[in-house]
Amino acid sequence: MSASRHALIIANADYDDPGLKELASPASDASALARVLGDPQIGDFEVEVVADAPSHVILRRIEGFFTDRRRDDTLVLHFSCHGLKSESGELYLAARDTEPRYLDATAVPSYFVRRCMSRTRAGSTVLFLDCCYGGAFSKGSAAVRAAGDAHVLDNFTAEKPPRGRGWAVITASTAMQYAMEGGRLTEGAGPPPSVFTHAVVEGLQTGDADLDADGEVSLDDLYEYLYEHVREQNPNQTPSKTVEMQGGLQLAHSRHRRITVEPADIRPEMRSAVQSRNTFTRLGAVRALRDQLADDRLPVAEGARRALEEMARGDVEDVAHDAEEALAAVRLRPSATRLDFGRVERDSAVPHRTVTLEGVPLARCCLAHATAPWLRVAQDDDALDVGVDPATVGHLSGDIVLKGVADDAVVTVEVDVRVPDRPPVGAPPGPAGAEAGTVPDGRTPDAPTAVTPAPAPAPVPPPSDRVVIRPQEPPGEPPPVITHDPGPQPPPAAVTVAPPPSLPPPSASLRDQPTVVTHRPAPAAERPSGAHRYPAPDRPTGARGAPLAAAAALGLAATSVVMCVLTAVSGRQAVHRRVHDHHHPHPFPFAHHAHITGAFTYLVLCLSTAAAALLIGGLARYVADARRERYTEGARSATHTLVSTARLFAVPVLVLAGLAGLAYLVGSNR
Numbered sequence: 001m002s003a004s005r006h007a008l009i010i011a012n013a014d015y016d017d018p019g020l021k022e023l024a025s026p027a028s029d030a031s032a033l034a035r036v037l038g039d040p041q042i043g044d045f046e047v048e049v050v051a052d053a054p055s056h057v058i059l060r061r062i063e064g065f066f067t068d069r070r071r072d073d074t075l076v077l078h079f080s081c082h083g084l085k086s087e088s089g090e091l092y093l094a095a096r097d098t099e100p101r102y103l104d105a106t107a108v109p110s111y112f113v114r115r116c117m118s119r120t121r122a123g124s125t126v127l128f129l130d131c132c133y134g135g136a137f138s139k140g141s142a143a144v145r146a147a148g149d150a151h152v153l154d155n156f157t158a159e160k161p162p163r164g165r166g167w168a169v170i171t172a173s174t175a176m177q178y179a180m181e182g183g184r185l186t187e188g189a190g191p192p193p194s195v196f197t198h199a200v201v202e203g204l205q206t207g208d209a210d211l212d213a214d215g216e217v218s219l220d221d222l223y224e225y226l227y228e229h230v231r232e233q234n235p236n237q238t239p240s241k242t243v244e245m246q247g248g249l250q251l252a253h254s255r256h257r258r259i260t261v262e263p264a265d266i267r268p269e270m271r272s273a274v275q276s277r278n279t280f281t282r283l284g285a286v287r288a289l290r291d292q293l294a295d296d297r298l299p300v301a302e303g304a305r306r307a308l309e310e311m312a313r314g315d316v317e318d319v320a321h322d323a324e325e326a327l328a329a330v331r332l333r334p335s336a337t338r339l340d341f342g343r344v345e346r347d348s349a350v351p352h353r354t355v356t357l358e359g360v361p362l363a364r365c366c367l368a369h370a371t372a373p374w375l376r377v378a379q380d381d382d383a384l385d386v387g388v389d390p391a392t393v394g395h396l397s398g399d400i401v402l403k404g405v406a407d408d409a410v411v412t413v414e415v416d417v418r419v420p421d422r423p424p425v426g427a428p429p430g431p432a433g434a435e436a437g438t439v440p441d442g443r444t445p446d447a448p449t450a451v452t453p454a455p456a457p458a459p460v461p462p463p464s465d466r467v468v469i470r471p472q473e474p475p476g477e478p479p480p481v482i483t484h485d486p487g488p489q490p491p492p493a494a495v496t497v498a499p500p501p502s503l504p505p506p507s508a509s510l511r512d513q514p515t516v517v518t519h520r521p522a523p524a525a526e527r528p529s530g531a532h533r534y535p536a537p538d539r540p541t542g543a544r545g546a547p548l549a550a551a552a553a554l555g556l557a558a559t560s561v562v563m564c565v566l567t568a569v570s571g572r573q574a575v576h577r578r579v580h581d582h583h584h585p586h587p588f589p590f591a592h593h594a595h596i597t598g599a600f601t602y603l604v605l606c607l608s609t610a611a612a613a614l615l616i617g618g619l620a621r622y623v624a625d626a627r628r629e630r631y632t633e634g635a636r637s638a639t640h641t642l643v644s645t646a647r648l649f650a651v652p653v654l655v656l657a658g659l660a661g662l663a664y665l666v667g668s669n670r
Contacts, residue, residue: 004073007037007045008065012081014052026080029130029197033078036205036252039373043204044075045254047077055095055106062113065119073122074090075347077113080197080394081154084130093131097428118293124249125167130196166245168219172196173237196239206371210254218254219243259367263306264299266292274307275345282319290326294360303360305330305406307493332366332402332409333358334384339547341415350376350421355384357401363404366630372398375413390417434670546624547635550642553617557649563606564653567660570599589669602661610654617643617650 011026030049037043050061062077070073082094084103090521092098092107099106117125148526172194203209209225223241230239266274266289270431273285306328314325334620335356344351375398376387386400399566400411427633574593592602624639631639 003043004070005043005070005072005076006035006065007043007047007076008061008105009034009047009049009078010053010058010061010081011051012053012095014096015082016092017099019100020094020098022080022083023080025505029080029194032201033197036201037076041253041369053097054097055108058108060096060111060170062108063116066116066122066125067638069120069122071123071126075120075125076128076251078124078128078130078197081195081350082129085439093129103159114295123166124245126249126251127152127167127169128200129169129171129196130194139476141584144617145668166243166249168241168243168245168249170223170239172239174232174351176420184283195233195237196226196229199226199233203229205255209252213254215254216250217254219245219249219251222251238400252479260401261298261302261365261405263303266303266307274311279316279319282311282315283322284534286319286322286326288498290329290414293326293329293362295495296361297367299360299531301330301360305362324371327406329360330363330406331359332363332404332407334402334409334411337409337411339411339413341388341413343416343418344388345420346390348390350387350389352385352387357382357446362405365404366409367404368400368402370398370400372396372417374398375400384411386411386413388413388415393417393419405614453564454617499592507625544635546620546627546631546639546644549616549620549623549648550639553613553646554642554649556613556616557646557653560606560613560653560657561649563602563609564656567599567602567657570594570597570602573597574599591664594664600664603664605637606653606657607661610650613646613650614654615666617646 009030011028011030013023015022025669030051038047039046048065050058053061065077079093082098084092084094084100084107084448086092086103090103091110092103093110093113095108097106104184113127114566117127173196203222203225204217205215209222211221211224221335226239230237248472250626264513265271270285270288271452273281273288276282276285285334286308289308293308295301295304308323308327312320314320315323336353339353341353343350364382366386372379372613374389374396375393376389377400378385378387382398388396395416397414398414399410403409404407434545479642500584555608571594574590574597577593577597578590591600621643624636628636635662
């Protein structure tokens, strides 16, 4: 490809004139297309994007884009905007400040673009027009209504490019067809790229536009891919093309390039055995060809592979089956089909993994390419060196596609890039950088701490009560010993740092002397039971009392709902019994029937469980908020959710039960 490749992407989505509808796609169009054209492994263009600019800015950028170019330059100009047609049939491209009544003054005329294309010295120019014609205008807006068809390509074929140079124009649609945005007209919102530009980006990025699989996406390849893809998505939209160019133009590199090995002819006696009428002779030929597949001479192995493929397709079942089994030896077999780099820190050193390619030499003959920009892959004869660039935070997943002589394989790569943990401001870096007055974990000690030089490690308590850390030291130097002695002394009110008289002068290095750090914590009687040291005050201990209480409150609330239903059912039965008992000479009061049916009991249980749910839930919420140091954020959130749900059930039940109790008191003696 030429070393001088330039692209200008013009995207206009917002318009000052109310008659021009806002477009959803141009912003995402510009971003996606700029990314794929600027990728050194795909387009390798120098890309400039002009978004939502007024007409005078766009005109200046276009003229500057085509000026001072050389014969070996390749230029790509992409428009994503509204297309307008004047009364004389001239095509205009809308800018942010375009007024349909004053197109010459406020829009970008097609003849201006055509004139710039004809005057440039660049050897090749490609213009993409992803514009909406007619359908871009507000319904009923006479100010922007176009009469007749706007034949787009007619506006760019009036002139011929100068001799020795050429251009091509590819449009999203012809005449007044609508250029669709994400399956819709310009109505509605949403940022997905338009059908046309999405096809351009997808065809170049995936390499699917390389129809002849030669490793390059030509202009003809891309147009054929666009035509089929756009017509499949929207049969009412027809891309069109006009080309005034000698020879072909390679727009991008393709990732669909496959290794090809020129086969060597198999020996005449082998060819005779392959074509023999005797089945057993052909079976013998399959075994001989299988041995040739492992030959270090790739043309010989490729000749045997192609002969076996012919037999697998057209021979009898037994011979075809043996030929297919023999061909399995040349399939791509990477040692791993999935690599998980785990968690790495952003902007850290690039980790690497190795994937070996197994099998015969012909099977290891392949090309590897990464489908994600953060993937790095280097290939040698029989292995892949895979790395990641941890510059983007988040869970990343991509593929390494292997294209071999016979088939393809995919290695999936995953990595979880995290922001590196930063120590608190002012905190020491760790044991190696700890200062006097702190213990190795960076907290203030509970007892006096002394840093003293000693010729030998100090005596240590029994193993059950000590922690000894022996870091690596240069030979001949005594290691520092950190001992933890749980003595009976209570912690004093202040921390004292006392250097003994034998401490060397400040100029001496502490590394020349062993270091003993002794930490005397509080007596066991003052420490929590089962704890070796007091927890840090800002570190949750994982207590579960509040969440369990909130869960109990929710259970009581659910029970109160059940009791409320039973109260209503039994109360109805009590009323029914009282009505039938009214004709009795000595009728029983309603309270009697309420006790017999159990309505009174259910009412008491309903009131008590609802009240208990509210009480326990409120207590759980209070404890979780008042003792934040004991509960994690998840525990507090779960407590609040459970308490809120319990209240949602218990409050209405309590109100209904109160009304039922009032009704019971009023009618109990009747």
